[in-house]
Amino acid sequence: MTMQSVKANGIAINYEDRGPADGTPILLVNGYSSTMLSWPEELMDGLRDKGFRVIRYDNRDVGKSEKLKGLPQISDVAKAVREGREPAIPYRLADMAADGIGLLDALGIDRAHVMGISMGGMIVQRMAIHHPERLFSVTSIMSTTGNPDLPQASDEAMKALQAQPPSEEREDVIRHRMAGRRVYQSPAYPMSEEALYERCAREFDYMYYPEGAIRQYAAIVGDGSRVDELKQVRVPFLVIHGDADPLVPPPGGEDTAKSVPGAKHVVIEGMGHDLPVELCPQYVDLIATHARAAEQKAAAE
Numbered sequence: 001m002t003m004q005s006v007k008a009n010g011i012a013i014n015y016e017d018r019g020p021a022d023g024t025p026i027l028l029v030n031g032y033s034s035t036m037l038s039w040p041e042e043l044m045d046g047l048r049d050k051g052f053r054v055i056r057y058d059n060r061d062v063g064k065s066e067k068l069k070g071l072p073q074i075s076d077v078a079k080a081v082r083e084g085r086e087p088a089i090p091y092r093l094a095d096m097a098a099d100g101i102g103l104l105d106a107l108g109i110d111r112a113h114v115m116g117i118s119m120g121g122m123i124v125q126r127m128a129i130h131h132p133e134r135l136f137s138v139t140s141i142m143s144t145t146g147n148p149d150l151p152q153a154s155d156e157a158m159k160a161l162q163a164q165p166p167s168e169e170r171e172d173v174i175r176h177r178m179a180g181r182r183v184y185q186s187p188a189y190p191m192s193e194e195a196l197y198e199r200c201a202r203e204f205d206y207m208y209y210p211e212g213a214i215r216q217y218a219a220i221v222g223d224g225s226r227v228d229e230l231k232q233v234r235v236p237f238l239v240i241h242g243d244a245d246p247l248v249p250p251p252g253g254e255d256t257a258k259s260v261p262g263a264k265h266v267v268i269e270g271m272g273h274d275l276p277v278e279l280c281p282q283y284v285d286l287i288a289t290h291a292r293a294a295e296q297k298a299a300a301e
Helices: 040-049 074-082 093-106 119-130 155-162 170-184 193-206 212-221 253-257 277-300
Strands: 004-008 010-017 025-028 052-057 112-117 135-141 237-242 266-270
Touching: 004 093, 010 040, 010 093, 025 093, 025 119, 025 277, 040 277, 052 093, 074 212, 093 119, 093 170, 093 212, 112 119, 112 277, 119 135, 119 212, 135 277, 155 170, 170 193, 237 253, 237 277, 253 266, 266 277
Parallel strands: 025 052, 025 112, 112 135, 135 237, 237 266
Antiparallel strands: 004 010, 010 052
């Protein structure tokens, strides 16, 4: 794994360009508090085999990318949004979207496919809203629109997301993360204990930085609803969601697809809030078919 760092949107962004150099770029945008390590090798290899130039990166405030400052109170952010006021937050999802576009700039890429999971789905939605000319297509996976009227996460899933480990010792953090992932994993495709431990250990050893999660969560809450803006999007859009997602319930995917004109919506049975390796061939086929159709549409314009 060869990683590099560049200045993008004014900050240091850590990324990996897997190539092939002559493939159409596809930028992978990871979710809340997770790093680029969240992408299954089976998914990235599958996309490369389809001829895409696979690029992944750490969002700001996680992994090896630049860390910001400020510790907002999430309750204050939510209150401001409810009251229609501008929340006092260090950055917004639009800034995180500009990071990804800045990475494309740094790599000399004019136009790319983008794919995001969970918060990453929200970020690629923002890319489509603010930078449509830079995108061939968008794939939003297990994400939502910020619509406050939608069903929220289950109590158990929200508790797992917000719970803190008993200490910051390596083993405590790993076991804590394993317990959380068990709550919102795909019920039809549970990870083995060994595989889950290995994943959580690898993420901890790569970078443990809980402070960044507070600012990212504030960016999610502070973004409010994107529904009206998504209605103006004309970029080819694919929405993938699991029917067993307790963290971002299926209506989040439905609302995303309904909001973007012409969006395609695929619901996968037994999928929760993760990317099981068993489903990677299906993801690859869906994304590749969608992306190639978008390229053909762009060539005909």
